[in-house]
Amino acid sequence: GAGVSQTPSNKVTEKGKYVELRCDPISGHTALYWYRQSLGQGPEFLIYFQGTGAADDSGLPNDRFFAVRPEGSVSTLKIQRTERGDSAVYLCASSPGLAVLNEQFFGPGTRLTVL
Amino acid sequence: AQSVTQPDIHITVSEGASLELRCNYSYGATPYLFWYVQSPGQGLQLLLKYFSGDTLVQGIKGFEAEFKRSQSSFNLRKPSVHWSDAAEYFCAVGSNTGNQFYFGTGTSLTVIP
Numbered sequence: 001g002a003g004v005s006q007t008p009s010n011k012v013t014e015k016g017k018y019v020e021l022r023c024d025p026i027s028g029h030t031a032l033y034w035y036r037q038s039l040g041q042g043p044e045f046l047i048y049f050q051g052t053g054a055a056d057d058s059g060l061p062n063d064r065f066f067a068v069r070p071e072g073s074v075s076t077l078k079i080q081r082t083e084r085g086d087s088a089v090y091l092c093a094s095s096p097g098l099a100v101l102n103e104q105f106f107g108p109g110t111r112l113t114v115l
Numbered sequence: 116a117q118s119v120t121q122p123d124i125h126i127t128v129s130e131g132a133s134l135e136l137r138c139n140y141s142y143g144a145t146p147y148l149f150w151y152v153q154s155p156g157q158g159l160q161l162l163l164k165y166f167s168g169d170t171l172v173q174g175i176k177g178f179e180a181e182f183k184r185s186q187s188s189f190n191l192r193k194p195s196v197h198w199s200d201a202a203e204y205f206c207a208v209g210s211n212t213g214n215q216f217y218f219g220t221g222t223s224l225t226v227i228p
Contacts, residue, residue: 042218106158
């Protein structure tokens with residue numbers, strides 16, 4: 001079956017612009033995670049959804065970052081007033097349940113470059 | 116606070132040689148521990164995980180890892196490395212009170228013929 005997909009694969013934007021990054025999880029997976037991976041670093045937790053609700057958004061760096069999952073499937077990570085420091089690969093992962101007890105399946109990521 | 120340390124940024128081994136990648140964690144309770152592999156252009160893939168029980172866990176692709184509570188370590192091993200094992204390896208700890216994962220900075224593995 002299909003894995004986790006993320007679009008676009010690459011996004012180049014200018015400082016101050018708004019961007020949306022999309023994640024299509026594996027069908028039926030209730031848990032969805034967003035991570036940010038900067039160059040030379042491991043993935044950094046941003047937010048976790050269980051169904052439609054954000055169960056834990058403590059990893060979002062500031063209020064410019066926001067994520068939604070309105071129907072409990074597709075999720076969109078939204079970044080307002082982008083800054084050069086936002087440049088990174090944004091990873092999405094889905095899991096059939098709590099990820100500490102189930103396997104997380106990662107997408108290939110969206111590489112965001114802010115000029 | 117939870118954290119994961121991977122002391123080796125880069126390791127080079129010869130094909131057929133044994134491999135050990137180091138991982139140390141800091142966590143107040145019994146940790147959930149994971150090893151992931153990330154190949155170029157691919158998403159992270161779970162190699163193995165430890166929750167409880169037997170401290171030696173077997174994973175996919177011939178990898179194993181040993182949990183040592185006294186050393187706060189969860190080192191990844193493979194008896195004989197194949198060229199296709201060249202990739203980035205990440206150790207991670209998952210909190211049992213929430214749903215957060217903390218990843219190390221990764222170890223890049225190069226395999227030479």
